[in-house]
Amino acid sequence: MAESADVAIVGSGISGLLAARELLAAGREVTLIERGPARYGADSLSLDSREEPLPSTEHNTLPGAGEGGHGWQYGYAFGGSSLLWAGVAPRLLPSDFETHSRFGIGRDWPISYETLLPYYQEAERALSVSGSPHPLFPGSDAYPVPPVEPSAADRLLGPLLEPFGALAVARRLAGPGGYPPPLDGGVDDVEESVTALDVARELASSPGLTVRDRTVASRLRTESGRVTAIDLVGADGGHEALSANRVVLAAHGIENAAILLRSGFGGDSLGRWLGDHTHVVIDLEVEAPVEHWLASSRDSGISYAWADGDWRSERASAVVVPFNPGLLARDDLAEGLADGEGGSRLRERLSERFAKTLVVYASLEDVPREDRFVELSADRDSLGIAKTRVHYPADSDYVARGLDRVCQGLEERLAPLGARVARRRAGNLGGHMLGTCHMGAGGVVDENLRAHGYDNLFVAGGSAFPTHSALHPTATIAALAIRLGRHLAAESS
């Protein structure tokens, strides 16, 4: 063995770094394995500029046969997929942990909202989450950063779309961000993002931290119910093994499953039940011009009007978020230009549409499905590692019924504005890779994220989610990581 580690963590995103943070604080030693190069600076937070073209960062997923590919969004760079994160960090609803016993769909989590509550609160402190208390989320009275001012859209829609509240968002800046920022001031449109790099910089000087960057964890070696070593492949193609007392897989849902599959792990659940949220952008035409501005450059409000109820046995839960920037003209502009329109007349038409359009997006939860899964391909990447084939057929009717109800409900509730759903289109998809190593009996890991049958292997991140909720997963991923880190620290000591 070339090296050994106390705790080896694969992946440097929110999950891996927050678990590391707890272990380091308890005096443990952590070796962090990351495919991309270790860069702590925040010179640019865009993944495009941070993901260097190395053999270790080759994207090696393939779509299922006959599928166009879901457009999975992830990155192999220090900070992981947090570099793609918009900072949206709500908790899950208490009922999201009990969908089987309450609604007869999906499965229950082996832990409850109450179990996770102290870790949610710590995650919100760690990620500088702004928010405000809401009765749907017990114990939400201690957000570390106050909410930003409601946007004009929040003020208009909020009273009509109750229950409505401040959207929990991780942000460095307290108070309202200036929006829209001046064009000649050199200010980015988006307030500074919080990413895993904020945590990484905090940990960078920890004496117990070793970072193995530009390195792929290709497979785990096991013996008698224990992981004995991780086979590593460097960007230069060199191979070595890292032994470890404990191993945490904290890559995303596709990658965690791929590592276990490459290692010969099996079982009915491994790689199966892959989930993502369905995001649908809905344009609402209203009778009178609306004010879009004087708001945060991040979305700042959220409606739970279609999030929870006994009807979840029949149709999908959904949350609805007003899109503060309003209608972005460029797509309609392109269509108009392609059809031979142009000039002032086209601009006037689009300006009028902009003024009379409210844009919201709905995030919907599909039921976990066995036909959405990850498997190994016979193809290999440039480092000789098996590629991953990801099967993700189209949404079920359960989602379609949920979306129809949201659109119908929007028109009903927004009747005072004369609102009409003018268009619905696919929003940002592929950013949440959930459920391939789910918690619980019949799953891959137990309630402490320990792999069934292996006493020193743990799987963190969204891959451990038994169900997906309609709400964004990062706060829950962070809370689970902190809980895992503390559990491992206590176990180690």
Add this chain to the structure above:
Amino acid sequence: MRALGLTQAEAELLTSRAARRLGRRRYRVRALAFTVATAAPLRPLIPRRLRLKAIRPLLHALLPGPSENVLYATRQAPGKPGGLDG
């Protein structure tokens, strides 16, 4: 930039920002594709799908975010009520 209905001042501001963001060479490539796809004599000869493919990259560079969008859609520069000269 007449195709977009921009004033001279708006066009100068948006194109200079786009060129700075993309680099002058990449900006020129996008601008050329846009011009070919929207010019009256050539446009009918190009399939609509390809026209869109040629048009979109420049628009994404000129109107990348909410600030540029508000200028285009409201004729008011953010922070400067009354337009760029206001």
